[in-house]
Amino acid sequence: MNSRIHQxxxxxxxxxxxxxxxxxxxxxxEKVGVVNVSKLVTTSDFGKSSQADIDKLSAARKEMLQxxxxxxxxxxxxxxxxxxxxxxxxxxEDENAQLATIKANAAA
Numbered sequence: 157m158n159s160r161i162h163q164x165x166x167x168x169x170x171x172x173x174x175x176x177x178x179x180x181x182x183x184x185x186e187k188v189g190v191v192n193v194s195k196l197v198t199t200s201d202f203g204k205s206s207q208a209d210i211d212k213l214s215a216a217r218k219e220m221l222q223x224x225x226x227x228x229x230x231x232x233x234x235x236x237x238x239x240x241x242x243x244x245x246x247x248x249e250d251e252n253a254q255l256a257t258i259k260a261n262a263a264a
Contacts, residue, residue: 216243227262234258 197203220242224230230238241247241255 212245213243216245223259223262227259230258230262234261238262 198207220239223242224235224238238255238258241251241258244251247255
């Protein structure tokens with residue numbers, strides 16, 4: 157009886173190994189896809205908010221460069237302070253007042 161169960165166990169194990177071996181070497185169909193990353197970035201919420209931030213920074217830099225080209229007379233300390241304050245995105249009321257003072261002095 158024991159040898160009969162032992163033979164059935166080996167037969168089942170051999171059949172199981174044969175199924176695993178046969179299924180492991182089957183060719184699978186290759187899948188190829190194309191992703192338009194540019195469209196994905198521009199249409200996502202993160203991409204839109206990033207583009208808005210870039211546009212704000214660009215506008216601030218253009219405004220700063222235009223003001224400096226129109227008012228080239230500033231000392232080095234005022235110019236550095238003007239650059240730092242005009243490019244700072246969250247400005248306090250005190251910093252806005254300092255920026256307005258520097259602009260008024262440069263325009264005068």
